[in-house]
Amino acid sequence: MQRGVFSATATWVRPALRCAISLGLVVGGCVAASHGDQGQIGQRGLIQALPPVFFGCAGLLTLNFFVELFRGRGPNPWVLGTAMIGMVVLLHGAPGFLESEPRFPTAWLHAGFTGQILDHGVSAPKVDARFNWPGFFSSAAAATGAGGLTSALPLLRWAPVVMVLLYLLPLHVIGRQLTGSSTAAWLGLWLFLVFNWVGQDYFAPQSIGFVLYLLAIAILVTFFRGGPQLRLWPRKAWARGQQAEPEGLPDLAVGRRLRVALIALLILLCAALTMTHPLSPIMLVLGSAALVVSRRCRLVMFPAIAGIMTLGWISIGATPYWVGHLDTIFGGVGHVSAVVNNSVGERVTGSKIHESLVRVRLEYTGALWALAGVSAVVLWARRQPAVTLMALAIAPFLTMAQNYGSEGVLRIFLFSAPFGCLLIAQFVVLGLRARFVQVVVAGASLALIPVFVLTRYGNESFEQVRPNEVEAIRVLYSMAPPGSNLVSATSQLPWRFDFATDYTYLRPTEARAFRRGSLTAVRSLVGHPRDSNAKTYLVITTSQRLYGGQSLKGSAQWLRRVRPLLTPYNGYHLVYSNPDAWIYEFEAP
Amino acid sequence: MTGLNQWRTLVGRASSRVPANRPPRWLHAAILCWSGASAVVAFLPHGAGGVPRAVNAIVFLMFGPGCALALGLRRRVPFPVVATISLGASLPVLVVSSQLLLILRIWSPWGVTALVGLVTVGLLLVPVRLEES
Numbered sequence: 199m200q201r202g203v204f205s206a207t208a209t210w211v212r213p214a215l216r217c218a219i220s221l222g223l224v225v226g227g228c229v230a231a232s233h234g235d236q237g238q239i240g241q242r243g244l245i246q247a248l249p250p251v252f253f254g255c256a257g258l259l260t261l262n263f264f265v266e267l268f269r270g271r272g273p274n275p276w277v278l279g280t281a282m283i284g285m286v287v288l289l290h291g292a293p294g295f296l297e298s299e300p301r302f303p304t305a306w307l308h309a310g311f312t313g314q315i316l317d318h319g320v321s322a323p324k325v326d327a328r329f330n331w332p333g334f335f336s337s338a339a340a341a342t343g344a345g346g347l348t349s350a351l352p353l354l355r356w357a358p359v360v361m362v363l364l365y366l367l368p369l370h371v372i373g374r375q376l377t378g379s380s381t382a383a384w385l386g387l388w389l390f391l392v393f394n395w396v397g398q399d400y401f402a403p404q405s406i407g408f409v410l411y412l413l414a415i416a417i418l419v420t421f422f423r424g425g426p427q428l429r430l431w432p433r434k435a436w437a438r439g440q441q442a443e444p445e446g447l448p449d450l451a452v453g454r455r456l457r458v459a460l461i462a463l464l465i466l467l468c469a470a471l472t473m474t475h476p477l478s479p480i481m482l483v484l485g486s487a488a489l490v491v492s493r494r495c496r497l498v499m500f501p502a503i504a505g506i507m508t509l510g511w512i513s514i515g516a517t518p519y520w521v522g523h524l525d526t527i528f529g530g531v532g533h534v535s536a537v538v539n540n541s542v543g544e545r546v547t548g549s550k551i552h553e554s555l556v557r558v559r560l561e562y563t564g565a566l567w568a569l570a571g572v573s574a575v576v577l578w579a580r581r582q583p584a585v586t587l588m589a590l591a592i593a594p595f596l597t598m599a600q601n602y603g604s605e606g607v608l609r610i611f612l613f614s615a616p617f618g619c620l621l622i623a624q625f626v627v628l629g630l631r632a633r634f635v636q637v638v639v640a641g642a643s644l645a646l647i648p649v650f651v652l653t654r655y656g657n658e659s660f661e662q663v664r665p666n667e668v669e670a671i672r673v674l675y676s677m678a679p680p681g682s683n684l685v686s687a688t689s690q691l692p693w694r695f696d697f698a699t700d701y702t703y704l705r706p707t708e709a710r711a712f713r714r715g716s717l718t719a720v721r722s723l724v725g726h727p728r729d730s731n732a733k734t735y736l737v738i739t740t741s742q743r744l745y746g747g748q749s750l751k752g753s754a755q756w757l758r759r760v761r762p763l764l765t766p767y768n769g770y771h772l773v774y775s776n777p778d779a780w781i782y783e784f785e786a787p
Numbered sequence: 788m789t790g791l792n793q794w795r796t797l798v799g800r801a802s803s804r805v806p807a808n809r810p811p812r813w814l815h816a817a818i819l820c821w822s823g824a825s826a827v828v829a830f831l832p833h834g835a836g837g838v839p840r841a842v843n844a845i846v847f848l849m850f851g852p853g854c855a856l857a858l859g860l861r862r863r864v865p866f867p868v869v870a871t872i873s874l875g876a877s878l879p880v881l882v883v884s885s886q887l888l889l890i891l892r893i894w895s896p897w898g899v900t901a902l903v904g905l906v907t908v909g910l911l912l913v914p915v916r917l918e919e920s
Contacts, residue, residue, distance in 0.1 A: 319894045336885040336894060341848050343896025344829040345841030352841070364874065371871045406878065413875035420868055450864055463876055470879035473886045 216277040220262055224284035227255030231288075231295035239662060241551040241748060244655035245648060247296060256288050256647050264640040267384055268630070278384050283363065285391055289650060290358040290399065299663040300354035303692040303741070305401040306663065308335070310698035312350040315339040323518040325699045330516035333474035334403035350401070351695060357401040362391070364409045365399070368416035369616050375420050376586050377624040378446035385639070386623035390616050392646040393566050395559060395653035396608045407471060407478030408612060414467045414482055418489060419586060421460055422496045424449045444494060445584055461497065468504045472511040479508040481594055481613045488593035494586045548749040555656040562653050563611055570618030573625030580628070584621055591617035660745035663692045667739045670779030671695075674735060677773065677781075683724055683734040685784070687712065687760075690745040691737060702732070713746055715759030721768050723784050733783065736770065740778040815911055818855055821847065822904040829897035848903055853877035855910035880906050 230251035238247040263281035266273045293301045300306070311328060315321055316339040321332040329335070342350045366387055373383030399405045423444040452460070471479045483505045489495035512520060547553065570591060577584050594613035597606065629635045655661075671693045678684065680700045686693065687706060694703060704724050706712035711719035724734060738757065746756045764770040764782055774781040825847040828840055853873030860869045884902040888894040 315889070315894065316896070319889075320892065321889060332889060333882040333886050336889045337848070337881045337899075339894075340881070340885050340896050340899035341845045343833075344825070344848065344900045345844035346831060346833050346836045347841055348833050353845075367867070367874060368871050371867050374867070406882075409874075410878060410882075413871060413878070416871050417875060420871075450868065452863065456863070460872070463872065463879075466879045466883065467875055470882035470886075474882060 213274040213277050216262060216266060216274070217280040220259060220277070220280045220284045223255045223259045223262065224287055227252050227259070227288045228291065228295050230255060231292045234296040236297050236662065239658050241549065241659060242555070242652065242656060243658035244293060244296070245651045247658075248292060248651065252288070252292065253648065256285070257644050259284055259288065260643050260647065261640065263388065264636070264643065267381060268636045268640075273381065273384070275380075282366065282384070282387060282391070285388075286362045286366070287359055289391065289647075289654075290362050291356065292651075293655065293658070293662070294355040294359070297662050298665050299668055299692075300351065301658070301662050302354075302397075302400050303661070303663065303690055305354045305357070306351070306692040306695040307698070308338075308401050308403075309350040309354060310694040310696060311335045312338045312342060313696060314698045316343050316348075316350075322699045323516070327519050328403070330519040331403060331473060331475055331511075333470060334406050337406075338401070349695070354401045357405070358397075358399045361399040361405040361409065362394075365390075365412060365616075368409070368412040369620075371416045372412070372419055372616075373620045373623070374447065375416075376446040376584065377620060377627070379624070379627050381630065382620065382623040382627040385626060386616075386620035388643065389619035389622060392643065392650045393562070393615055393619060394612070395562060395650060396612050397654055398608065398612050403475040404478065404609070404612075407475035410467055410471045410474065411478050411482050411485070411613070412616070414464055414471070415485055415590065417460055417464055417467075418486060418495055418497070418500070420450055421452060421457065422449065423489075423494050423586070424496070445582065445586060464497070464500065465503065465507075468507050472507050473515065476512075476516075477597070477609055479504065479511075480597060481609075483508060484593040484596050485590055485613075488589035489586065492585050492589040494589060547751040549747065552656075552748040555652070558649070559653045559656070562649065566611075566615060566618050566622075570621045573621045576625055576628075577621070582624075584624055587617045587621050587624070590614075591621060657749070660690045660741045660748065662741070664740060664778045666776045666778035667692055667741060670737065670739065670774060670776060670781060673774050674737060674781055678735055679733060681732050683732055685723055685734060685736045686742065687736070687738055687756075688742045688745050688750070690741040691739060693737070713750070713756040713760065715756070715763060717763060717768070720760065720763045721787055723769075723786070734785070735773075736764070736782045736784050738780045738782075814858060818851075818858070818911055819908060821854075822851060822907045825851070826897065826901045826904040829900035844900070848881050848900065850874070850877050851903055851907045852880045852910055855907045858911070876910075 230249045234247045234249055234252070236247060240246045259281055263278060263285070266277045266281070308328075311326070311332075312335050314329075315332065315336050321329040321335065323329040323332075338350055338353065342348075342353065347353075369390065370383055370387055373386045374380060377383055377386070398408065468479065468482060471482060483501050486495060486497075486504060487501035490498050490501055548556075574584060574588050574591075591614045594610045597610060626635070626639055630639070671691075674684065674693075675697055678701065680697070681702070683702045683704055684693065685704045685706060687709070689705075706719060706723055707725040708716070708719040708722075712723070723736060738761075743757045750756075764772075767787065769785050769787040770782040771785075772780060773783045825843060828836060829844065831840070850873070853870075853876055856876050857869050857873040860872060863869075864872070881899070881903055884906070885894065885899045888898050888902070
C-alpha cells in the first residue's frame, strides 16, 4: 500500500516539478522584460531593449520543453502544454511587459472602430471599408461594454497572447490528427510559434478570422476525411466517389446526429467568418476545396456552400464597399507579379539596417517554405505522403491570383505556415530517436528565439506607441472642433482610438512630395477639402519621423527637410508640442 | 488518513449516482448561474465592477456556450477535440449574435450578452443526445 502511494506520488511529482520550473521561468522572463528600457529600442527593434535574462529564461524554457518532448516513455502533455503557454506569454507578451502603452497604431485604430459601435450601436461602412465586415468590431464592442469598460484600449496589450493561444488549440488537434504522432503535433506547434513572425495576431479582424479558419479545418480533418462522400442529393452509382485512405489517425467515429450537428457548426463558423474579414473566408473556400480535390474531405459541397456565403455577404452586407470599387476588387485578378511586387519588392527599401531586416524576414519565410517542401518530398519518397497537410499548405498561394494589397504575401504565409511547420515536424520525427537529431532540433529551436524576436519586433522603433504621442492626440481631440481635417504625414500614428468617425482623417494630398520637402506640397497640404470652413491640423511624431527615415523609399531625414518649411508664412502655426509630437494648425496661405 | 478515505467514499457514492454520460448537476447549475449573472452584470453602468467584471464578460462571451457544449460532449470525444468544438461553437455564437443585433439596429452590449446567455442555457437545457443510442 505504502509503495503504491509512493509510486503514485512519483508519477505526478516529476511532471508537477517540471510545470513549476516552466512557470518560474515564465515569471522570471516577464519580470526581466518589464525591467527592460523602452528607450533602448533602436533600428533593430525590441531585441535591443530586452535584457539577457529574458533570453536566458526563454532558452531554458525551450530546453525544458524539448527534454520532455524527447522522453522515451511518452511526453507528459501537461508539462508540454505549460511550457508552450509560457513561451506564448514570453514571446508575444514581451512588448506588453516592456512598453508603457499597447503597441501598434493599427490596433489603436481598431479600438476606435470598436468604440464607434459601442457608442452609437451602428457601424459606419461609408467611413471605412473595414466596417463592411464588422463581426470582430461588434463582438469586441459587446465584450467591452458588458465588461463595464468605456474603451477597448485595455484589451490591446494582451490581445496577441490570447489570439496565439486560441490558434494553438485547433492546430494541436489538426497536427495530432494528420501526423498521427503526438510528438510531431507538439513539435509543429513549437515551430509555428517561432516561425510566425508576420504579426497578424494583434487586436484585429484577421486574427479572429484565422482562429475561425483553423477551427473549421480542425473539424473537417477530424470528422470528415474518410468514408463515402456526403452529398446534398444522391448520386448515380457509377459516379459515387470514395475517399482516399487518409494519413495520420482515422476519423473520430461519431453518430449520425452529432455528424449533422458538426456540419451545422461548420456552416455557423463559415457565417461568422464571412462577417468578420474579407480574406479569411476565401482562404476557407480554397482550403476546403483543396481537401475535396485531394479526396481528403467527404463534404464535397462544403466549399461551394462557403463560397456562396462569402459572395452573399459581399453582395449584400458589403455593398458600400464594392459599389464604385469594382476595379479595386477585380482589377488585380491575374496580376501575380504585381502581388509579389506589392508585398515583397516594395518592402525591400528604406535604411540599410531596415533593408537587411526585411531580407532576413524574406529568408526566414523562404527557409520555412523550403524546409516544408523538402519534408513533403521526403515523406512522399518514404511512401508516407502527407497529402492533407500539403493541400492545406499550398491552397493559400491561390490567393496570389488577386491583388490583396501590400499585405497579401503576409496573409499567404500566415495561412500556409502552420501546415508547413507540421510537415517539417512530421519529417523530423522520423529520425528523432537518434540523439544527434534531438540535439540538432533543440539547438535550432534555441537559435530561432532571437531570430523570431528580430523578425517579429524589428520595426518596434516606429511600431511602439509613445506616451507623449498619445498625450498629443488627446490634446488634439480637445482643441479641434468636430468635423476638422486631421492630417498625418505617414501611417504610423496612434489616432482614431476615439472619435473614429467624428473627424476627417487624411494624409497630405501629395504625401511623397510633402516628405521630400516640396514647397508646393507643403503649402497645399490637403488640396481642396470638402468643407472649406473646417479647420485643418497636421500632426508629426517621433514614430512618423523614424518610420519615414527607416522604412520609406527616399524619405531618410525627411523631417529635417520639412520642419523648416512649417512656418506661418506657409500657413502653419505650432499649437502644441512635446518631446515626441508636434501639432500645427494649418490655413492655406 | 481515515478522514480522507471517508471523504473519498462519499465522493464515490455521490458520483456513482450520476449516469456515466451525464455531467454532474452542480456543473449545470453553475453554468446556468454564470449565464444569468453575466447577463445581469452587463446591465450595470460603465465602471462598476472593475477588472473582475471585465474579465468575466470577456470569458463568458468567448467561452460561455462552449462550456455548455463541452459538458454534453466530454465523454464522447477526446478532450482536445471537445475543447476545439466548444471554441468553434462559442466564437461564432458571439460574432453572429452581435452581427444579428447590429443588422436589426438593436445592438447593445447587454443584448449580445443576453443572446449569448440564452444560447448557453439552451445548450444546457435542451438534452444533448446527439449520439445515437
